[in-house]
Amino acid sequence: MTSAKPVFNFCSGPAMLPIEVMQQAQTELLDFQGTGISVMEMSHRSDIFISILNSTEQNLRKLMSIPDNYRVLFMQGGASLQFSAVPLNLMSEFRRAGFMNTGYWSQRAMAEAQRYGSTVELASAQSSNFKTAFAAGEVDIPQQLDYVHYTPNETIDGVAFTEIPDVGDVPLVADMSSCILSAPIDVSRFGLIYAGAQKNIGPAGLAVVIVREDLIRLDLPSTPRLLNYRIVSDQVSMANTPPTFAIYLANLVFQWLLRKGGVPQIEQHNIEKAALLYGALDRSKLFYNDVRAQYRSKMNVPFFLREETLTPVFLEEATQFGLLNLQGHRSSGGCRASIYNAMPKAGVMRLIEFLEIFENRYA
Numbered sequence: 001m002t003s004a005k006p007v008f009n010f011c012s013g014p015a016m017l018p019i020e021v022m023q024q025a026q027t028e029l030l031d032f033q034g035t036g037i038s039v040m041e042m043s044h045r046s047d048i049f050i051s052i053l054n055s056t057e058q059n060l061r062k063l064m065s066i067p068d069n070y071r072v073l074f075m076q077g078g079a080s081l082q083f084s085a086v087p088l089n090l091m092s093e094f095r096r097a098g099f100m101n102t103g104y105w106s107q108r109a110m111a112e113a114q115r116y117g118s119t120v121e122l123a124s125a126q127s128s129n130f131k132t133a134f135a136a137g138e139v140d141i142p143q144q145l146d147y148v149h150y151t152p153n154e155t156i157d158g159v160a161f162t163e164i165p166d167v168g169d170v171p172l173v174a175d176m177s178s179c180i181l182s183a184p185i186d187v188s189r190f191g192l193i194y195a196g197a198q199k200n201i202g203p204a205g206l207a208v209v210i211v212r213e214d215l216i217r218l219d220l221p222s223t224p225r226l227l228n229y230r231i232v233s234d235q236v237s238m239a240n241t242p243p244t245f246a247i248y249l250a251n252l253v254f255q256w257l258l259r260k261g262g263v264p265q266i267e268q269h270n271i272e273k274a275a276l277l278y279g280a281l282d283r284s285k286l287f288y289n290d291v292r293a294q295y296r297s298k299m300n301v302p303f304f305l306r307e308e309t310l311t312p313v314f315l316e317e318a319t320q321f322g323l324l325n326l327q328g329h330r331s332s333g334g335c336r337a338s339i340y341n342a343m344p345k346a347g348v349m350r351l352i353e354f355l356e357i358f359e360n361r362y363a
């Protein structure tokens with residue numbers, strides 16, 4: 001950091017990475033552990049890269065307590081390509097999947113799945129303007145579904161489930177792009193978990209897939225090779241050249257998280273940061289968040305100004321103050337602070353300080 005004032009990046013993704021990770025990557029960039037070359041320049045078939053890949057998988061398994069009957073796949077195309085891969089692999093018996101509609105990303109997943117089979121909207125939060133999620137047993141699950149898909153954390157509207165939905169014996173599929181590794185979860189409750197890396201894992205483009213073994217034998221004949229979980233799994237994420245540097249960086253993030261005490265520890269940190277920020281918004285007369293309190297996301301905190309014309313002024317002045325990328329998603333406007341694992345409490349405190357300064361000046 002060369003600037004005199006602290007800079008905090010609240011981007012929703014690609015998001016900030018832990019400073020220690022960036023420094024380690026910088027130190028190792030030109031010469032990885034005495035090899036004389038960068039990880040970026042190494043054969044993916046070399047012993048040294050294969051040991052990085054194995055270590056990345058083992059560290060993720062440790063962090064999430066992933067049971068042995070689940071495979072971990074490192075794939076490409078971000079989370080969005082999983083919107084296609086999931087139906088192409090899992091929609092085999094009934095050609096029908098159920099979706100919980102909690103906003104933008106769950107809708108995108110459902111729209112893509114529709115290209116491969118039929119989709120059923122099991123529940124929709126539209127009537128609340130996507131300010132709510134659903135309780136565990138609130139959604140009825142019909143028979144004859146290949147899977148049920150949901151988005152535990154809707155990144156744009158800042159809405160999060162508090163419990164894993166109860167779907168009986170139907171495999172549950174979760175897009176955990178914006179909440180993976182932020183709090184402990186029981187992986188055995190899921191058929192499949194996927195996440196784009198660029199929030200809590202590492203560089204954009206990489207996607208992590210955690211899939212129960214018995215679900216990866218069901219691929220449709222037309223499934224492209226690189227989207228076929230069976231092939232990717234059999235070839236240990238090397239069905240083609242994997243995103244080697246992104247995998248290496250993900251491993252540095254996993255190691256950082258393990259040093260911090262793992263997911264239960266980071267969850268406490270996340271709870272504290274979110275409580276501080278929502279507390280400040282709730283005290284404010286100018287700023288507000290209108291998500292139903294129990295479903296407020298601890299990762300993405302959208303907020304609005306009661307005097308809307310002040311929004312661009314706020315964003316401009318926040319940038320000057322060193323608080324970057326606070327603009328809301330283009331579909332919803334307003335502001336949004338993404339406070340993933342890597343955001344230190346100091347960043348949240350600095351944002352709260354600026355909210356108060358701005359309010360005192362303009363309200």
Ligand SMILES: Cc1ncc(COP(=O)(O)O)c(C=O)c1O
Pocket residue numbers: 012013077078079080081105151153154155156175176177178196197205
């Ligand atoms: C919940 C969720 N799903 C999917 C995506 C899409 O991810 P990608 O751009 O990696 O395809 C995002 C991106 O922000 C997201 O937040």
